[in-house]
Amino acid sequence: MVSIHRRIFEDIEARIMSRAWPPGHRIPFEHELVQEYQCSRMTVNKALSALAARGMIIRRRKVGSFVAARQIDRTVMDIQDISTEAELAGHDHSYRILMRKIEALDAATATQLGEPTGAEILRLHCLHAVDGKPNALERRIIMLAMVPSARTESFASVPPGKWLLDMVPWSKARHVIRAVSADAATARLLETERGEACLTLVRQTWQNSRTVTYVEIIHPGDRFQFAGDFHPSEKGAMDQLPRRSAS
Amino acid sequence: MVSIHRRIFEDIEARIMSRAWPPGHRIPFEHELVQEYQCSRMTVNKALSALAARGMIIRRRKVGSFVAARQIDRTVMDIQDISTEAELAGHDHSYRILMRKIEALDAATATQLGEPTGAEILRLHCLHAVDGKPNALERRIIMLAMVPSARTESFASVPPGKWLLDMVPWSKARHVIRAVSADAATARLLETERGEACLTLVRQTWQNSRTVTYVEIIHPGDRFQFAGDFHPSEKGAMDQLPRRSAS
DNA sequence: GACCCGCTTTTGTCTATACAAATAGATACA
DNA sequence: TGTATCTATTTGTATAGACAAAAGCGGGTC
Numbered sequence: 001m002v003s004i005h006r007r008i009f010e011d012i013e014a015r016i017m018s019r020a021w022p023p024g025h026r027i028p029f030e031h032e033l034v035q036e037y038q039c040s041r042m043t044v045n046k047a048l049s050a051l052a053a054r055g056m057i058i059r060r061r062k063v064g065s066f067v068a069a070r071q072i073d074r075t076v077m078d079i080q081d082i083s084t085e086a087e088l089a090g091h092d093h094s095y096r097i098l099m100r101k102i103e104a105l106d107a108a109t110a111t112q113l114g115e116p117t118g119a120e121i122l123r124l125h126c127l128h129a130v131d132g133k134p135n136a137l138e139r140r141i142i143m144l145a146m147v148p149s150a151r152t153e154s155f156a157s158v159p160p161g162k163w164l165l166d167m168v169p170w171s172k173a174r175h176v177i178r179a180v181s182a183d184a185a186t187a188r189l190l191e192t193e194r195g196e197a198c199l200t201l202v203r204q205t206w207q208n209s210r211t212v213t214y215v216e217i218i219h220p221g222d223r224f225q226f227a228g229d230f231h232p233s234e235k236g237a238m239d240q241l242p243r244r245s246a247s
Numbered sequence: 248m249v250s251i252h253r254r255i256f257e258d259i260e261a262r263i264m265s266r267a268w269p270p271g272h273r274i275p276f277e278h279e280l281v282q283e284y285q286c287s288r289m290t291v292n293k294a295l296s297a298l299a300a301r302g303m304i305i306r307r308r309k310v311g312s313f314v315a316a317r318q319i320d321r322t323v324m325d326i327q328d329i330s331t332e333a334e335l336a337g338h339d340h341s342y343r344i345l346m347r348k349i350e351a352l353d354a355a356t357a358t359q360l361g362e363p364t365g366a367e368i369l370r371l372h373c374l375h376a377v378d379g380k381p382n383a384l385e386r387r388i389i390m391l392a393m394v395p396s397a398r399t400e401s402f403a404s405v406p407p408g409k410w411l412l413d414m415v416p417w418s419k420a421r422h423v424i425r426a427v428s429a430d431a432a433t434a435r436l437l438e439t440e441r442g443e444a445c446l447t448l449v450r451q452t453w454q455n456s457r458t459v460t461y462v463e464i465i466h467p468g469d470r471f472q473f474a475g476d477f478h479p480s481e482k483g484a485m486d487q488l489p490r491r492s493a494s
Numbered sequence: 495g496a497c498c499c500g501c502t503t504t505t506g507t508c509t510a511t512a513c514a515a516a517t518a519g520a521t522a523c524a
Numbered sequence: 525t526g527t528a529t530c531t532a533t534t535t536g537t538a539t540a541g542a543c544a545a546a547a548g549c550g551g552g553t554c
Protein backbone atom coordinates (compact mmCIF):
# COMPACT_ATOMS: atom_id res chain seq x y z
CA MET A 1 0.00 0.00 0.00
CA VAL A 2 1.49 3.30 -1.11
CA SER A 3 0.25 6.69 -0.12
CA ILE A 4 -1.68 8.77 -2.60
CA HIS A 5 0.87 11.54 -2.93
CA ARG A 6 3.53 8.93 -3.57
CA ARG A 7 1.44 7.35 -6.28
CA ILE A 8 0.88 10.67 -7.98
CA PHE A 9 4.59 11.38 -7.75
CA GLU A 10 5.49 8.07 -9.31
CA ASP A 11 2.87 8.23 -12.03
CA ILE A 12 4.12 11.58 -13.19
CA GLU A 13 7.74 10.64 -12.82
CA ALA A 14 7.18 7.55 -14.96
CA ARG A 15 5.65 9.64 -17.70
CA ILE A 16 8.56 12.04 -17.60
CA MET A 17 11.18 9.31 -17.65
CA SER A 18 9.48 7.51 -20.51
CA ARG A 19 9.22 10.76 -22.42
CA ALA A 20 5.48 10.37 -22.71
CA TRP A 21 5.60 13.88 -21.29
CA PRO A 22 8.67 15.44 -22.88
CA PRO A 23 10.53 18.49 -21.56
CA GLY A 24 8.29 21.51 -21.78
CA HIS A 25 5.10 19.51 -21.52
CA ARG A 26 2.53 21.04 -19.20
CA ILE A 27 1.52 18.83 -16.34
CA PRO A 28 -2.17 18.86 -15.41
CA PHE A 29 -3.16 21.61 -13.02
CA GLU A 30 -3.53 20.75 -9.39
CA HIS A 31 -7.31 20.93 -9.61
CA GLU A 32 -7.29 18.53 -12.53
CA LEU A 33 -5.20 16.02 -10.61
CA VAL A 34 -7.53 16.48 -7.67
CA GLN A 35 -10.34 15.34 -9.93
CA GLU A 36 -8.35 12.49 -11.40
CA TYR A 37 -7.16 11.06 -8.10
CA GLN A 38 -10.17 12.09 -6.03
CA CYS A 39 -8.05 13.56 -3.29
CA SER A 40 -7.48 16.94 -1.72
CA ARG A 41 -5.33 19.64 -3.26
CA MET A 42 -2.80 19.41 -0.42
CA THR A 43 -2.08 15.85 -1.43
CA VAL A 44 -1.54 16.75 -5.05
CA ASN A 45 0.53 19.71 -3.98
CA LYS A 46 2.79 17.52 -1.91
CA ALA A 47 3.52 15.29 -4.88
CA LEU A 48 4.18 18.17 -7.25
CA SER A 49 6.33 20.02 -4.73
CA ALA A 50 8.46 16.92 -4.35
CA LEU A 51 8.92 16.69 -8.10
CA ALA A 52 9.84 20.36 -8.18
CA ALA A 53 12.33 19.95 -5.34
CA ARG A 54 14.04 17.28 -7.39
CA GLY A 55 14.23 19.54 -10.38
CA MET A 56 12.06 17.28 -12.50
CA ILE A 57 9.38 19.90 -13.00
CA ILE A 58 9.22 23.67 -12.90
CA ARG A 59 6.20 25.34 -11.35
CA ARG A 60 5.05 28.87 -11.99
CA ARG A 61 2.06 30.59 -10.52
CA LYS A 62 -0.77 31.34 -12.85
CA VAL A 63 1.04 29.42 -15.58
CA GLY A 64 1.29 25.84 -14.48
CA SER A 65 3.84 23.08 -13.99
CA PHE A 66 6.14 21.93 -16.75
CA VAL A 67 8.51 19.07 -17.31
CA ALA A 68 11.96 20.55 -16.81
CA ALA A 69 14.46 20.77 -19.60
CA ARG A 70 17.60 18.72 -19.36
CA GLN A 71 16.45 16.07 -16.95
CA ILE A 72 19.85 14.89 -17.78
CA ASP A 73 22.24 12.66 -16.14
CA ARG A 74 22.41 14.28 -12.83
CA THR A 75 24.60 12.32 -10.60
CA VAL A 76 25.24 12.67 -6.93
CA MET A 77 28.76 12.04 -5.87
CA ASP A 78 29.71 11.59 -2.28
CA ILE A 79 33.06 13.22 -1.95
CA GLN A 80 34.37 12.40 1.44
CA ASP A 81 37.25 13.30 3.55
CA ILE A 82 40.08 10.90 2.72
CA SER A 83 40.62 9.60 6.23
CA THR A 84 36.90 9.08 6.80
CA GLU A 85 36.56 7.29 3.51
CA ALA A 86 39.44 4.95 4.23
CA GLU A 87 38.05 4.22 7.67
CA LEU A 88 34.62 3.36 6.31
CA ALA A 89 36.14 0.97 3.81
CA GLY A 90 38.12 -0.67 6.57
CA HIS A 91 41.50 0.48 5.39
CA ASP A 92 44.34 1.92 7.32
CA HIS A 93 45.01 5.59 6.80
CA SER A 94 48.05 7.65 7.69
CA TYR A 95 49.41 10.99 6.60
CA ARG A 96 52.28 13.31 7.13
CA ILE A 97 52.67 17.04 6.85
CA LEU A 98 55.12 18.06 4.15
CA MET A 99 54.80 21.79 4.56
CA ARG A 100 53.06 24.20 6.87
CA LYS A 101 53.62 27.91 6.60
CA ILE A 102 51.83 31.16 7.02
CA GLU A 103 52.10 33.63 4.20
CA ALA A 104 50.31 36.40 2.34
CA LEU A 105 48.10 35.61 -0.63
CA ASP A 106 49.86 36.38 -3.91
CA ALA A 107 48.03 38.19 -6.67
CA ALA A 108 47.53 35.26 -9.02
CA THR A 109 46.10 32.94 -6.41
CA ALA A 110 44.02 35.76 -4.95
CA THR A 111 42.31 36.29 -8.29
CA GLN A 112 41.72 32.59 -8.65
CA LEU A 113 40.09 32.37 -5.24
CA GLY A 114 38.24 35.66 -5.51
CA GLU A 115 39.86 36.93 -2.33
CA PRO A 116 41.95 40.07 -1.71
CA THR A 117 45.67 39.97 -2.44
CA GLY A 118 47.78 39.94 0.69
CA ALA A 119 45.24 38.18 2.87
CA GLU A 120 46.91 36.00 5.45
CA ILE A 121 46.75 32.31 4.68
CA LEU A 122 48.01 29.03 6.03
CA ARG A 123 49.50 26.88 3.31
CA LEU A 124 49.60 23.16 3.98
CA HIS A 125 50.98 20.27 1.99
CA CYS A 126 50.16 16.82 3.15
CA LEU A 127 50.72 13.29 1.88
CA HIS A 128 48.10 10.64 2.58
CA ALA A 129 48.63 6.92 2.46
CA VAL A 130 46.11 4.11 2.56
CA ASP A 131 47.36 0.72 3.72
CA GLY A 132 50.87 2.10 3.55
CA LYS A 133 50.68 3.15 -0.08
CA PRO A 134 50.67 6.84 -1.05
CA ASN A 135 47.17 7.64 -2.18
CA ALA A 136 46.84 11.40 -2.30
CA LEU A 137 48.76 14.61 -2.21
CA GLU A 138 46.86 17.42 -0.54
CA ARG A 139 47.71 21.07 -1.21
CA ARG A 140 45.61 23.33 0.91
CA ILE A 141 45.09 26.99 1.60
CA ILE A 142 43.24 28.06 4.72
CA MET A 143 42.05 31.64 5.07
CA LEU A 144 43.25 32.62 8.52
CA ALA A 145 40.74 35.44 8.79
CA MET A 146 37.96 32.88 8.59
CA VAL A 147 39.67 30.20 10.70
CA PRO A 148 41.89 31.95 13.24
CA SER A 149 42.34 28.82 15.33
CA ALA A 150 44.22 27.18 12.46
CA ARG A 151 47.15 29.46 13.25
CA THR A 152 48.10 27.43 16.29
CA GLU A 153 46.95 24.02 15.15
CA SER A 154 49.75 21.67 14.18
CA PHE A 155 47.55 19.08 12.44
CA ALA A 156 49.82 16.44 13.87
CA SER A 157 47.02 14.23 15.10
CA VAL A 158 44.00 15.24 13.04
CA PRO A 159 44.25 15.64 9.27
CA PRO A 160 43.38 19.14 8.10
CA GLY A 161 40.36 18.07 6.06
CA LYS A 162 38.74 16.42 9.02
CA TRP A 163 39.76 19.16 11.42
CA LEU A 164 38.19 21.84 9.26
CA LEU A 165 35.02 19.83 8.82
CA ASP A 166 34.69 19.59 12.58
CA MET A 167 35.69 23.14 13.38
CA VAL A 168 34.23 25.30 10.69
CA PRO A 169 30.75 25.41 9.28
CA TRP A 170 30.49 26.09 5.59
CA SER A 171 27.58 27.11 3.49
CA LYS A 172 28.69 26.40 -0.03
CA ALA A 173 31.20 24.20 -1.76
CA ARG A 174 32.42 23.86 -5.29
CA HIS A 175 34.12 20.81 -6.68
CA VAL A 176 36.09 20.41 -9.85
CA ILE A 177 37.51 17.15 -11.10
CA ARG A 178 40.42 17.20 -13.52
CA ALA A 179 42.98 14.87 -15.01
CA VAL A 180 46.56 16.07 -14.96
CA SER A 181 49.91 14.50 -15.57
CA ALA A 182 52.13 14.12 -12.58
CA ASP A 183 55.14 16.39 -12.56
CA ALA A 184 58.44 15.06 -11.23
CA ALA A 185 57.87 16.12 -7.62
CA THR A 186 54.33 14.80 -7.48
CA ALA A 187 55.32 11.50 -9.06
CA ARG A 188 58.07 11.01 -6.54
CA LEU A 189 55.78 11.65 -3.61
CA LEU A 190 53.01 9.42 -4.92
CA GLU A 191 55.53 6.75 -5.87
CA THR A 192 54.44 6.62 -9.45
CA GLU A 193 55.85 7.46 -12.86
CA ARG A 194 56.45 10.98 -13.99
CA GLY A 195 53.71 11.86 -16.50
CA GLU A 196 51.32 9.35 -14.96
CA ALA A 197 47.70 10.48 -15.19
CA CYS A 198 46.39 11.80 -11.89
CA LEU A 199 42.84 12.49 -10.85
CA THR A 200 42.67 15.85 -9.15
CA LEU A 201 39.83 17.05 -7.01
CA VAL A 202 39.69 20.76 -6.37
CA ARG A 203 37.40 21.99 -3.67
CA GLN A 204 36.67 25.50 -2.58
CA THR A 205 34.52 26.04 0.46
CA TRP A 206 32.76 29.23 1.45
CA GLN A 207 30.92 30.57 4.41
CA ASN A 208 28.67 33.48 3.57
CA SER A 209 30.54 34.12 0.35
CA ARG A 210 33.94 34.31 2.03
CA THR A 211 36.36 31.54 1.19
CA VAL A 212 37.17 29.26 4.08
CA THR A 213 39.55 26.89 2.40
CA TYR A 214 40.78 25.85 -1.02
CA VAL A 215 42.29 22.47 -1.57
CA GLU A 216 43.67 20.37 -4.38
CA ILE A 217 43.80 16.66 -3.77
CA ILE A 218 45.85 14.76 -6.30
CA HIS A 219 45.29 11.03 -6.57
CA PRO A 220 47.30 8.63 -8.67
CA GLY A 221 45.04 7.65 -11.55
CA ASP A 222 45.70 3.95 -11.22
CA ARG A 223 44.52 3.86 -7.62
CA PHE A 224 41.52 6.10 -7.56
CA GLN A 225 38.19 6.98 -9.13
CA PHE A 226 34.95 8.76 -8.35
CA ALA A 227 31.62 7.05 -8.67
CA GLY A 228 28.03 8.17 -8.42
CA ASP A 229 24.62 6.65 -8.94
CA PHE A 230 21.39 8.10 -10.05
CA HIS A 231 17.99 6.59 -9.43
CA PRO A 232 15.25 8.98 -10.38
CA SER A 233 12.85 8.27 -7.57
CA GLU A 234 15.34 7.43 -4.92
CA LYS A 235 14.16 8.59 -1.60
CA GLY A 236 16.66 10.38 0.59
CA ALA A 237 19.43 8.44 2.23
CA MET A 238 17.99 5.75 4.42
CA ASP A 239 19.06 3.55 7.25
CA GLN A 240 21.97 5.62 8.29
CA LEU A 241 21.53 5.87 11.98
CA PRO A 242 21.46 3.72 15.03
CA ARG A 243 18.49 2.06 16.59
CA ARG A 244 19.19 3.97 19.70
CA SER A 245 21.01 7.16 19.78
CA ALA A 246 22.69 9.47 22.21
CA SER A 247 21.01 12.79 22.69
CA MET B 248 9.73 37.40 3.98
CA VAL B 249 10.34 33.66 4.18
CA SER B 250 7.74 31.08 4.89
CA ILE B 251 7.64 29.45 8.29
CA HIS B 252 8.46 25.96 7.11
CA ARG B 253 11.40 27.39 5.23
CA ARG B 254 12.66 29.16 8.33
CA ILE B 255 12.39 26.01 10.42
CA PHE B 256 14.20 24.11 7.70
CA GLU B 257 17.00 26.63 7.60
CA ASP B 258 17.33 26.97 11.34
CA ILE B 259 17.76 23.25 11.76
CA GLU B 260 19.99 22.95 8.75
CA ALA B 261 22.26 25.68 10.10
CA ARG B 262 22.62 23.85 13.40
CA ILE B 263 23.47 20.66 11.57
CA MET B 264 25.98 22.32 9.30
CA SER B 265 27.63 24.13 12.18
CA ARG B 266 27.87 20.91 14.15
CA ALA B 267 25.90 22.48 16.98
CA TRP B 268 23.73 19.42 16.50
CA PRO B 269 26.19 16.67 15.59
CA PRO B 270 25.30 13.42 13.82
CA GLY B 271 23.09 11.34 16.06
CA HIS B 272 21.65 14.32 17.89
CA ARG B 273 17.92 14.14 18.45
CA ILE B 274 16.01 16.97 16.87
CA PRO B 275 13.10 18.38 18.90
CA PHE B 276 9.83 16.54 18.44
CA GLU B 277 7.30 18.03 16.12
CA HIS B 278 5.11 19.15 19.01
CA GLU B 279 8.06 20.92 20.60
CA LEU B 280 8.78 22.80 17.39
CA VAL B 281 5.09 23.64 17.15
CA GLN B 282 5.44 25.33 20.53
CA GLU B 283 8.68 27.04 19.62
CA TYR B 284 7.50 28.45 16.32
CA GLN B 285 3.86 28.83 17.24
CA CYS B 286 2.63 27.18 14.11
CA SER B 287 0.70 24.08 13.18
CA ARG B 288 2.18 20.63 13.11
CA MET B 289 1.70 20.36 9.35
CA THR B 290 4.10 23.25 8.90
CA VAL B 291 6.73 21.67 11.11
CA ASN B 292 6.18 18.37 9.37
CA LYS B 293 6.81 19.93 6.01
CA ALA B 294 10.15 21.30 7.15
CA LEU B 295 11.27 18.04 8.73
CA SER B 296 10.10 15.97 5.78
CA ALA B 297 12.17 18.16 3.49
CA LEU B 298 15.23 17.64 5.66
CA ALA B 299 14.60 13.91 5.62
CA ALA B 300 14.17 13.88 1.85
CA ARG B 301 17.60 15.47 1.57
CA GLY B 302 19.11 12.87 3.80
CA MET B 303 20.09 15.37 6.46
CA ILE B 304 17.96 13.77 9.14
CA ILE B 305 16.48 10.35 9.78
CA ARG B 306 12.98 10.07 11.19
CA ARG B 307 11.50 7.11 13.03
CA ARG B 308 8.03 6.81 14.45
CA LYS B 309 7.77 6.77 18.18
CA VAL B 310 11.48 7.49 18.40
CA GLY B 311 12.11 10.89 16.89
CA SER B 312 14.26 12.60 14.31
CA PHE B 313 18.02 12.45 14.32
CA VAL B 314 20.83 14.19 12.54
CA ALA B 315 22.08 11.75 9.92
CA ALA B 316 25.59 10.40 9.86
CA ARG B 317 27.93 11.47 7.10
CA GLN B 318 26.47 14.75 6.11
CA ILE B 319 29.39 14.76 3.83
CA ASP B 320 30.28 16.70 0.84
CA ARG B 321 27.60 15.58 -1.44
CA THR B 322 27.95 17.17 -4.75
CA VAL B 323 25.60 17.14 -7.66
CA MET B 324 27.23 16.98 -11.04
CA ASP B 325 25.34 17.56 -14.21
CA ILE B 326 26.81 15.20 -16.70
CA GLN B 327 25.42 16.07 -20.06
CA ASP B 328 25.46 14.73 -23.50
CA ILE B 329 28.46 16.24 -25.29
CA SER B 330 26.58 17.77 -28.17
CA THR B 331 23.94 19.29 -25.90
CA GLU B 332 26.60 20.69 -23.65
CA ALA B 333 28.50 22.29 -26.49
CA GLU B 334 25.30 23.76 -27.89
CA LEU B 335 24.35 25.30 -24.56
CA ALA B 336 27.76 26.90 -24.25
CA GLY B 337 27.42 28.29 -27.75
CA HIS B 338 30.14 26.20 -29.29
CA ASP B 339 30.15 24.31 -32.50
CA HIS B 340 29.97 20.55 -32.24
CA SER B 341 30.71 17.91 -34.82
CA TYR B 342 31.47 14.21 -34.70
CA ARG B 343 32.28 11.29 -36.91
CA ILE B 344 31.74 7.59 -36.57
CA LEU B 345 34.98 5.64 -36.43
CA MET B 346 33.49 2.22 -36.05
CA ARG B 347 30.07 0.64 -36.07
CA LYS B 348 29.63 -3.08 -35.88
CA ILE B 349 27.33 -5.68 -34.47
CA GLU B 350 28.91 -8.46 -32.50
CA ALA B 351 28.42 -10.88 -29.62
CA LEU B 352 29.40 -9.90 -26.10
CA ASP B 353 32.69 -11.50 -25.10
CA ALA B 354 33.08 -13.10 -21.71
CA ALA B 355 35.24 -10.44 -20.07
CA THR B 356 33.04 -7.53 -21.05
CA ALA B 357 29.91 -9.51 -20.19
CA THR B 358 31.14 -9.98 -16.64
CA GLN B 359 32.01 -6.33 -16.38
CA LEU B 360 28.54 -5.29 -17.51
CA GLY B 361 26.73 -7.99 -15.60
CA GLU B 362 25.08 -9.25 -18.78
CA PRO B 363 25.12 -12.72 -20.38
CA THR B 364 28.04 -13.66 -22.62
CA GLY B 365 27.11 -13.80 -26.27
CA ALA B 366 24.36 -11.20 -26.08
CA GLU B 367 24.10 -9.23 -29.28
CA ILE B 368 25.53 -5.75 -29.06
CA LEU B 369 26.21 -2.78 -31.26
CA ARG B 370 29.71 -1.44 -30.76
CA LEU B 371 30.26 2.17 -31.70
CA HIS B 372 33.34 4.35 -31.69
CA CYS B 373 32.90 8.02 -32.26
CA LEU B 374 35.14 11.09 -32.23
CA HIS B 375 33.68 14.38 -31.07
CA ALA B 376 35.08 17.79 -31.80
CA VAL B 377 34.18 21.16 -30.34
CA ASP B 378 35.01 24.22 -32.43
CA GLY B 379 36.99 21.96 -34.74
CA LYS B 380 39.22 20.56 -32.03
CA PRO B 381 38.95 16.92 -30.94
CA ASN B 382 37.34 16.91 -27.54
CA ALA B 383 36.22 13.39 -26.78
CA LEU B 384 36.51 9.83 -27.89
CA GLU B 385 33.37 7.83 -27.30
CA ARG B 386 33.41 4.05 -27.05
CA ARG B 387 29.94 2.68 -26.69
CA ILE B 388 28.14 -0.61 -26.37
CA ILE B 389 24.41 -0.77 -27.00
CA MET B 390 22.47 -3.85 -25.97
CA LEU B 391 20.44 -4.66 -29.05
CA ALA B 392 17.92 -6.68 -27.09
CA MET B 393 16.99 -3.53 -25.21
CA VAL B 394 17.23 -1.15 -28.16
CA PRO B 395 16.30 -3.07 -31.30
CA SER B 396 15.90 0.07 -33.36
CA ALA B 397 19.64 0.78 -33.01
CA ARG B 398 20.30 -2.05 -35.44
CA THR B 399 19.21 0.02 -38.40
CA GLU B 400 20.21 3.44 -37.18
CA SER B 401 23.32 4.84 -38.85
CA PHE B 402 23.88 7.67 -36.35
CA ALA B 403 24.98 9.80 -39.25
CA SER B 404 22.91 12.80 -38.27
CA VAL B 405 22.23 12.35 -34.55
CA PRO B 406 25.03 11.42 -32.18
CA PRO B 407 24.40 8.15 -30.37
CA GLY B 408 24.26 9.74 -26.89
CA LYS B 409 21.51 12.09 -27.89
CA TRP B 410 19.69 9.50 -29.95
CA LEU B 411 19.56 7.07 -27.04
CA LEU B 412 18.45 9.77 -24.65
CA ASP B 413 15.54 10.55 -26.95
CA MET B 414 14.63 6.99 -27.83
CA VAL B 415 15.09 4.99 -24.69
CA PRO B 416 13.88 5.62 -21.20
CA TRP B 417 16.21 4.54 -18.45
CA SER B 418 15.65 4.03 -14.79
CA LYS B 419 19.12 4.01 -13.32
CA ALA B 420 22.54 5.26 -14.25
CA ARG B 421 25.98 4.83 -12.80
CA HIS B 422 28.88 7.14 -13.46
CA VAL B 423 32.54 6.63 -12.81
CA ILE B 424 35.21 9.23 -13.38
CA ARG B 425 38.81 8.16 -13.86
CA ALA B 426 42.11 9.54 -15.00
CA VAL B 427 44.02 7.46 -17.51
CA SER B 428 47.02 8.02 -19.72
CA ALA B 429 46.34 8.16 -23.43
CA ASP B 430 47.63 5.20 -25.38
CA ALA B 431 49.08 5.78 -28.83
CA ALA B 432 45.82 5.35 -30.73
CA THR B 433 43.83 7.55 -28.38
CA ALA B 434 46.48 10.26 -28.42
CA ARG B 435 46.52 10.33 -32.20
CA LEU B 436 42.76 10.67 -32.42
CA LEU B 437 42.56 13.36 -29.76
CA GLU B 438 45.56 15.15 -31.26
CA THR B 439 47.48 15.14 -28.06
CA GLU B 440 50.64 13.54 -26.70
CA ARG B 441 50.93 9.88 -25.97
CA GLY B 442 50.77 9.45 -22.19
CA GLU B 443 48.80 12.66 -21.75
CA ALA B 444 46.38 12.49 -18.82
CA CYS B 445 42.82 11.96 -19.96
CA LEU B 446 39.63 12.34 -17.99
CA THR B 447 37.40 9.37 -18.60
CA LEU B 448 33.73 9.21 -17.84
CA VAL B 449 32.20 5.77 -17.75
CA ARG B 450 28.45 5.52 -17.77
CA GLN B 451 26.25 2.49 -17.56
CA THR B 452 22.53 2.91 -17.96
CA TRP B 453 19.86 0.44 -16.98
CA GLN B 454 16.18 -0.02 -17.48
CA ASN B 455 14.61 -2.34 -14.95
CA SER B 456 17.99 -3.83 -14.07
CA ARG B 457 18.83 -4.66 -17.68
CA THR B 458 21.72 -2.76 -19.19
CA VAL B 459 20.72 -0.42 -22.00
CA THR B 460 24.09 1.03 -22.86
CA TYR B 461 27.63 1.27 -21.59
CA VAL B 462 29.89 4.06 -22.70
CA GLU B 463 33.36 5.37 -22.05
CA ILE B 464 33.98 8.96 -22.98
CA ILE B 465 37.63 9.93 -23.00
CA HIS B 466 38.46 13.61 -22.82
CA PRO B 467 41.89 15.15 -23.15
CA GLY B 468 42.81 16.33 -19.67
CA ASP B 469 43.97 19.73 -20.82
CA ARG B 470 40.62 20.56 -22.41
CA PHE B 471 38.10 19.20 -20.00
CA GLN B 472 36.90 19.04 -16.41
CA PHE B 473 33.82 18.26 -14.37
CA ALA B 474 32.38 20.73 -11.93
CA GLY B 475 29.65 20.59 -9.34
CA ASP B 476 28.29 22.89 -6.66
CA PHE B 477 26.73 22.16 -3.39
CA HIS B 478 24.59 24.57 -1.45
CA PRO B 479 23.00 22.83 1.45
CA SER B 480 19.65 24.50 1.21
CA GLU B 481 19.57 24.95 -2.48
CA LYS B 482 16.13 24.54 -3.84
CA GLY B 483 15.71 22.36 -6.91
CA ALA B 484 16.94 23.48 -10.27
CA MET B 485 15.42 26.81 -11.19
CA ASP B 486 14.85 28.89 -14.24
CA GLN B 487 15.13 26.12 -16.70
CA LEU B 488 12.09 26.58 -18.77
CA PRO B 489 10.56 29.02 -21.16
CA ARG B 490 8.24 31.86 -20.32
CA ARG B 491 5.78 30.33 -22.65
CA SER B 492 5.67 26.75 -23.44
CA ALA B 493 4.21 24.39 -25.95
CA SER B 494 1.49 22.05 -24.80
C1' DG C 495 1.91 52.50 -29.70
C1' DA C 496 3.05 52.63 -24.16
C1' DC C 497 1.39 52.50 -19.63
C1' DC C 498 -1.53 51.51 -15.66
C1' DC C 499 -5.30 49.07 -13.31
C1' DG C 500 -7.94 45.48 -11.91
C1' DC C 501 -9.62 40.65 -12.84
C1' DT C 502 -8.71 35.87 -12.83
C1' DT C 503 -6.13 31.73 -12.59
C1' DT C 504 -2.62 28.97 -10.50
C1' DT C 505 0.54 27.91 -7.15
C1' DG C 506 2.30 28.76 -2.22
C1' DT C 507 1.47 28.62 2.50
C1' DC C 508 -0.97 27.77 6.67
C1' DT C 509 -4.45 25.93 10.00
C1' DA C 510 -7.09 22.61 12.74
C1' DT C 511 -8.42 18.20 12.80
C1' DA C 512 -8.43 13.28 12.20
C1' DC C 513 -6.96 8.75 11.99
C1' DA C 514 -3.28 5.25 10.72
C1' DA C 515 1.18 2.98 11.30
C1' DA C 516 5.22 1.98 13.80
C1' DT C 517 7.31 0.85 17.89
C1' DA C 518 9.61 1.51 22.71
C1' DG C 519 8.41 0.51 27.03
C1' DA C 520 5.37 -1.33 30.54
C1' DT C 521 2.62 -4.91 32.03
C1' DA C 522 0.68 -9.41 32.43
C1' DC C 523 1.34 -14.05 32.05
C1' DA C 524 3.37 -18.73 31.40
C1' DT D 525 13.10 -16.06 32.96
C1' DG D 526 11.19 -15.33 28.65
C1' DT D 527 7.10 -14.06 25.89
C1' DA D 528 2.93 -12.15 24.48
C1' DT D 529 -0.03 -8.15 24.89
C1' DC D 530 -1.29 -3.56 25.84
C1' DT D 531 -0.42 1.40 25.89
C1' DA D 532 1.44 5.70 24.96
C1' DT D 533 4.12 8.44 21.91
C1' DT D 534 5.73 9.99 17.52
C1' DT D 535 5.66 10.30 12.85
C1' DG D 536 2.90 9.67 8.29
C1' DT D 537 -0.91 10.75 5.64
C1' DA D 538 -5.04 13.02 4.37
C1' DT D 539 -8.89 16.56 4.46
C1' DA D 540 -11.38 21.00 3.84
C1' DG D 541 -10.97 25.53 4.05
C1' DA D 542 -8.68 29.96 3.87
C1' DC D 543 -5.94 33.66 2.28
C1' DA D 544 -1.55 35.37 -0.04
C1' DA D 545 1.52 36.03 -3.91
C1' DA D 546 2.71 35.88 -8.74
C1' DA D 547 1.57 36.79 -13.17
C1' DG D 548 -1.01 36.50 -17.66
C1' DC D 549 -4.70 39.11 -19.73
C1' DG D 550 -7.81 42.50 -21.06
C1' DG D 551 -9.48 47.13 -20.93
C1' DG D 552 -8.94 51.81 -20.50
C1' DT D 553 -6.31 56.06 -21.02
C1' DC D 554 -2.99 59.00 -22.89
